[in-house]
Amino acid sequence: MRVRPGSTPVGAAGILSGVRLAEVLQRSTEWLAGRGSDSPRLDAEVLIGHALGLQRIALxxxxxxxxxxxxxATCRALIARRGELEPVAHITGRRAFGRLDLEVTPDVLVPRPDTEVVVDVVVEVAPEGARIVDWGTGSGAIALSVADLRPDVTVVGLEQSAAALAVAQRNLAAAPELVDRVRLLESDGMTAVVGEPFDLVVSNPPYLVPADLERYPALRHEPEQALVAGPVGTEDHARVAAEAAVALAPGGWLVLEVGEGQAEAVEGILATAGFADLGRRADLAGITRVIWGRSAPPGAPASPGS
Ligand SMILES: C[S@@+](CC[C@H](N)C(=O)[O-])C[C@H]1O[C@@H](n2cnc3c(N)ncnc32)[C@H](O)[C@@H]1O
Incomplete structure (x- = not known):
């Protein structure tokens, strides 16, 4: 068989055993760069380290x-999967999120670093002993991180996908110190907790439009129900706001992740749903990523840190 140069990872037909690790790393990096990875060196390090059971420093x-x-053969197989833009986290089955090392499968959104800003806001504003809902918990990234960082709060993670919820439950089981303060429930929106009062609702809801899936081919590896809200993109923000307005105690907080360019629309949604003292925070790239508001006139500072 003739193999076009560069058409297979680490020169599948060309590299013989006995090649040095450094060279495999370098060739894999170059190959992944040509396949559209935006972090080819890091991807190659993580995947080859995973394949060989080595820490990155040992590479x-x-x-x-x-x-x-x-x-x-093991390295080549993993690098080939990444060449199809499969998320590194799906290939290794793990993803670091804040202080946590989470299990991740194709049933859940791969937790993004941007969402750590959402966690930061919740950790700052949640009142002492707060009862918190994480609407659409996915892997449990937000729910478990908040419970980890704020030992005084309780958190309910709600998730409509049974398969995603199973991943969150395994992540919770791996953090036994949190099990007394975190509940994970299968629920369409907040239906499983109707009538329960809460002090804070947080969500990273789906916020893409269907066309985004065409525009970003890498997203095809993640569950559509975790990504797409509807033709506008803010449909789930509106649903979370409406449900939170009913569930929150007076002065309760709503904290939402938003997509690029959605900040003003989501602020409008919060205002319409009766939230006041709106605030926003940007991610590390300077894009507004978090919008929050309070359900009643506050008796506390309106902005985290103020
Ligand atoms: C963008 S993902 C966020 C996952 C996780 N919170 C994170 O930040 O990594 C949105 C999640 O909301 C869930 N979801 C979508 N619609 C829902 C609904 N009506 N009720 C409950 N969960 C829903 C999806 O299954 C998905 O897990």
Missing amino acids: YTEADRPLTDDEM
Whole structure:
């Protein structure tokens, strides 16, 4: 068989066993860059480290080590999957989020660093002993992080997808110190907790429009119900706001992640739903990523940190 140069990872037909680790890393990086990865070196490091059972630092301390046939085959298979833009987290089954190391499968959204800003806001504004809802908990990233960082609060993670909820439950089971303060429930919106009062509702709801899936091919590996809200993109923000307005105690907080360009629309949604003292925070790229409001005239500072 003839193989077009660069058409297979780490030169599948060309590299023989015995190639040094450093060279495999370099060739994998170049190949992934050509396949559209926006972080080819990091991806190659994580995947080759995973394939070989090595910490990233060992990729460099053992740079001259030759790889065996089996090791080459394992590396090649993982790099090939990334070449199809499958998320690294799906390939390794893990994703770091804040202080947590979460299990991630194709049933859940891969938690994004942007969402750590949402967690920051919740951790800052939640009143002492707050009863918190995480609407659309997915892997449990927000619910578990907030419970981890604020030992005084209780959190209910709600999720409509049973398969996603199972992932969140395994992540909770891996953090036994949190199990007394975190409940995870299958629920369409807040239906499973109707009548329960809460002090804070947080959500990173779906906020894409269907055309975004065409525009960003890498998203095809993640569940559509975690990504797409509807033709406008803010449909789920409106639903969360309406449900939170009913469930929140007076002065309760609503904290929402928003997509790029959605801040003003979501502020309008919050105002219409009766929320006041609106605030916003940007992510590390300077894009407004979090919008919050309070359900009644506040007796506390309107802005985190103020
Ligand atoms: C953007 S993902 C966020 C997941 C996780 N909170 C995170 O930040 O990584 C949105 C989540 O909301 C869930 N979801 C969508 N519609 C829902 C609904 N009506 N009720 C409950 N969960 C819903 C999806 O299944 C998905 O897990």
